[in-house]
Amino acid sequence: MAADDIHAMSETLAADPSSLVFLPLAEALLARGDLVRAARVAQRGATRHPQRVEAHDLVARIALAAGDEARAESAWASVLGIDPEFGTAHRGLGLVRYRQGRLEEAAEHLGYALHQDPHDAPVRAALDAVRGVLAQRAAAEAAAAPVAEPASGPSAPRASAALPAEPDALGDSPARLFDPVLDDTKLVALLLDDDGLVAAGEYVTAEGQDVGAELGAHLVGVSDEADRAMRHFKLGRWTRLVIETEAATIALAPDGTETVLVAAPHEVPLGFVRRTLDRCVAVARRWLAAAR
Amino acid sequence: MSQFAPLIAAITRHRGVTACVVVSADDGIVVDGTAHVGVKLNAFAALTASLLRKTTRASEAAGFGAVTFLELEATEGKVLASGRGGLLVVAVAEPRVNVGLLRVELRRAVEAL
Numbered sequence: 033m034a035a036d037d038i039h040a041m042s043e044t045l046a047a048d049p050s051s052l053v054f055l056p057l058a059e060a061l062l063a064r065g066d067l068v069r070a071a072r073v074a075q076r077g078a079t080r081h082p083q084r085v086e087a088h089d090l091v092a093r094i095a096l097a098a099g100d101e102a103r104a105e106s107a108w109a110s111v112l113g114i115d116p117e118f119g120t121a122h123r124g125l126g127l128v129r130y131r132q133g134r135l136e137e138a139a140e141h142l143g144y145a146l147h148q149d150p151h152d153a154p155v156r157a158a159l160d161a162v163r164g165v166l167a168q169r170a171a172a173e174a175a176a177a178p179v180a181e182p183a184s185g186p187s188a189p190r191a192s193a194a195l196p197a198e199p200d201a202l203g204d205s206p207a208r209l210f211d212p213v214l215d216d217t218k219l220v221a222l223l224l225d226d227d228g229l230v231a232a233g234e235y236v237t238a239e240g241q242d243v244g245a246e247l248g249a250h251l252v253g254v255s256d257e258a259d260r261a262m263r264h265f266k267l268g269r270w271t272r273l274v275i276e277t278e279a280a281t282i283a284l285a286p287d288g289t290e291t292v293l294v295a296a297p298h299e300v301p302l303g304f305v306r307r308t309l310d311r312c313v314a315v316a317r318r319w320l321a322a323a324r
Numbered sequence: 325m326s327q328f329a330p331l332i333a334a335i336t337r338h339r340g341v342t343a344c345v346v347v348s349a350d351d352g353i354v355v356d357g358t359a360h361v362g363v364k365l366n367a368f369a370a371l372t373a374s375l376l377r378k379t380t381r382a383s384e385a386a387g388f389g390a391v392t393f394l395e396l397e398a399t400e401g402k403v404l405a406s407g408r409g410g411l412l413v414v415a416v417a418e419p420r421v422n423v424g425l426l427r428v429e430l431r432r433a434v435e436a437l
Contacts, residue, residue: 063380180341243386250382257378258396260372265416268399275379279387297387 038064050080058090065250067098078107085111089120096229097249099242101128108256119148123155127229130158133205138162157323158231161206164323206232209319213311219296221312223319226289228252232319233312235295247293255284255291274306283309292316328356331413338429340421342401346437347373347412350389355411372414383412393422393431406434413437 041057054077061070071094078087092107105128111121126141138310142159146152209232210221223232228249235244254273262270273284276298285306294309328346333354335344337356345357345365350375359365380391396403397419405414406428415426 065385069387120358120408209408247382247386250385254378254382257375261375264371264399265365265398265403267401267403267416270396270398272395272397274393274395274397275383275391276393277383277391280388282388295340 040249051075052077052081052084054080055086055090056086058094062090062094062097062249063253065253067094067246070094071098078110083114085115085118085121088114089118089124092121092124096124096128096245099244101132101242101245104128117144117148119145122148123152123290126155127158127225130162131206131230133207135162135166157320158206161319161323186293207234207264209233210315211295212314213315217296217308218300219294219305219308221295221308222248222293223287223316224248224252224255224291224293226252226291231290232316233293247295251284251293252291255286258284259286265280272306273307274302276302281305284308285313287313287316287320290316292321331436332356332358335413335426335429335433336401338417338421338426340418341415341426342418343368343414343416345369345414347414349373349376349407349410349412359416368416369414372403373412376407388401393427395427404430406430408434408437410430411437 038057038060041053041060044053045051045057054073058070058074058077061067061073066170070093074087074090074094078084078091078309081087088107092104095101095103095107105125108121108125111118122141123145126138126145129135129138129141132295139159139162142155142162145155146159149155209223214221221233222230222235222244225231228251230244230248233244234242235247236242258270258273262268271285275282275284280298281296281300281302286290292309292313294305294312296305296308332344332346335341343359343365344359345359346355347353347357347369348355352370354365354369357365357369375396376391376394379394383389383391391394393406394404398436399419401419402417402421402423403414404417404423405412407413413430415430417426
């Protein structure tokens with residue numbers, strides 16, 4: 033959307049603060065990556081129109097783009113308080129819970145979201161993965177049951193040898209998907225869905241801040257732009273985008289509707305970044321295929 | 325001959341380069357450039373500048389700072405871009421181009437801007 037449109041919508045909203053134009057305005061600001069203004073417009077709108085589920089949903093999506101998961105969850109909870117069947121809120125909460133490893137809750141929300149939109153591939157992949165892990169856990173617990181004390185007896189600890197070991201559980205965590213490729217390099221990798229939400233991998237800074245959601249939200253727009261440019265240039269399908277910045281090298285590759293991202297500090301050779309990206313794409317492809 | 329002609333010539337002489345253009349980064353307007361038949365310079369410049377602006381916004385928002393170089397690979401070609409002082413040097417090339425060499429040449433061109 034052009035800057036003129038945003039300006040026009042801002043003026044309309046200033047003239048009539050009760051106008052619903054705040055919805056497309058905040059959406060446009062979000063698309064441009066202007067998260068501070070987007071959040072301000074959306075929050076004011078949600079306060080003025082507290083029964084508008086779209087307003088709370090927008091607040092949640094902007095918060096998620098800004099990396100504020102707690103705020104996103106709270107806004108989506110408001111949405112479900114008004115409309116318990118609002119699919120986008122279930123989708124968002126499901127994917128957040130999935131990333132957090134809160135699998136039972138993730139399964140519930142994702143199941144609801146998939147019911148609303150059976151063609152939502154990222155939700156389907158996440159739900160299949162969650163159900164797979166839950167089924168493995170149930171099987172492990174069932175296997176442990178015969179060696180446990182009888183239910184009527186005193187409460188004794190269950191045979192821990194039969195419980196799934198922690199490393200296996202970690203192996204199933206989407207956040208750890210790329211660990212075998214990244215090993216102890218300084219690189220990070222993310223799998224982003226077509227909404228820019230992190231489906232797997234994680235990007236935690238040295239200060240302990242998780243910036244994956246913010247980076248994903250911004251870069252998904254770049255991926256769309258690359259697609260558009262290549263179509264126009266008639267250069268075929270884009271296969272890789274490497275961006276060198278003042279602080280890092282970022283490499284992106286599309287994989288169906290998803291995008292794989294690898295980021296590395298400047299000192300990492302470019303060829304190594306590209307090679308790592310190819311390996312991460314292969315890992316993501318296998319993981320998505322298994323999840324489907 | 326414009327002041328950019330030598331740098332454009334230095335890039336287009338590389339095997340596999342089909343276009344090179346100097347573009348205004350803010351609005352995507354062509355400052356100077358040359359292309360093989362079939363490459364529409366104006367559209368190409370505008371789209372590349374737009375891609376670089378979006379990339380820069382994303383990079384800055386993520387705390388990575390300004391974009392210094394961009395390489396977009398596709399099944400039938402590559403686009404490379406780098407810029408300084410509000411100008412971008414953009415090259416379009418065939419898939420077989422020597423990216424390492426072209427990257428060095430682009431960086432050299434940007435230094436000369």
